[in-house]
Amino acid sequence: MAMRVVTFKLDESILEKLDRYARRTGRSRSEIIRRALEMLLSNEEPMVARTYRIRIY
Secondary structure, rough: OOOOOOOOOOOOOHHHHHHHHHHHHHOOHHHHHHHHHHHHHHHOOOOHOOOOOOOOO
């Protein structure tokens, strides 16, 4: 599957949590973000009707 580069902004505190999680799991930032988005978007219910929490330690 071809992938495109996407740029977005994150709060410093979220980025720090993401980096800690990446180091602990041996995954890249991109892999973690892709997986989180796949999980979020795989649910077919309207986004307005649900609240999602992604926990990053």
